[in-house]
Amino acid sequence: MDWIMLITKLPRARTTAVKVALWRKLKRLGVYTLQDSVYVLPRSDRTLELLEWVAAELREGGGEASVWEVMARTETQEREMREFFLEQANAQYRKILEDARKGLDLERLQQLWSQFHKVKTQDYLKSPLAMEVRAACERRAQEISEAREMQKRRDS
Incomplete structure (x- = not known):
């Protein structure tokens, strides 16, 4: 199965407001947290678009974000x-x-x-x-x- 991965880095200034807004959006989407600042959703056109929007909003808020299409390396993952x-x-x-x-x-x-x-x-x-x-x-x-x-x- 293919997955969409969002990697984020919060801005140094205004971190709390940006962090809370990001957290709420990701919670609403029901993402899987792979580790701090790395989130995953099953791959579809819809989830790709959703995470692209989240990434764009984070960048507008002064943070950094990248969206990747990935595959799990093991059956366990x-x-x-x-x-x-x-x-x-x-x-x-x-x-x-x-x-x-x-x-x-x-x-x-x-x-x-x-x-x-x-x-x-x-x-x-x-x-x-x-x-x-x-x-x-x-x-x-x-x-x-x-x-x-x-x-x-x-x-x-």
Whole structure:
């Protein structure tokens, strides 16, 4: 598998603000931290563009950044990174599944859908749990719809 690697060097001045902004962006992307200032995402046109944007913003802030296309040198490194990305997505999907299986209302279901779509943006390796979460949310939406219909009939 190919990977995109971002290597950063923060500017000496204003380091705290730049560091916090960089950290937030990388956290939102769900990067794998290979070591200090070295971050990895699975390679796709989208992830390449995302890390290019982060690099450009860091450079504009006075820092240094370079983006590389790389391959893991060992199966162990490859497996470790793949497991990181799958587990990162799966942990969030499991939480959504747990909540979706509870008797929740429409507002909470909408929040779960929103969470689901956010997790999907970080699900770089396309976890099979995504389909299970989608199905559970759709089932719950159907149940809510049917309950509303029954209530309307009773009220009529």
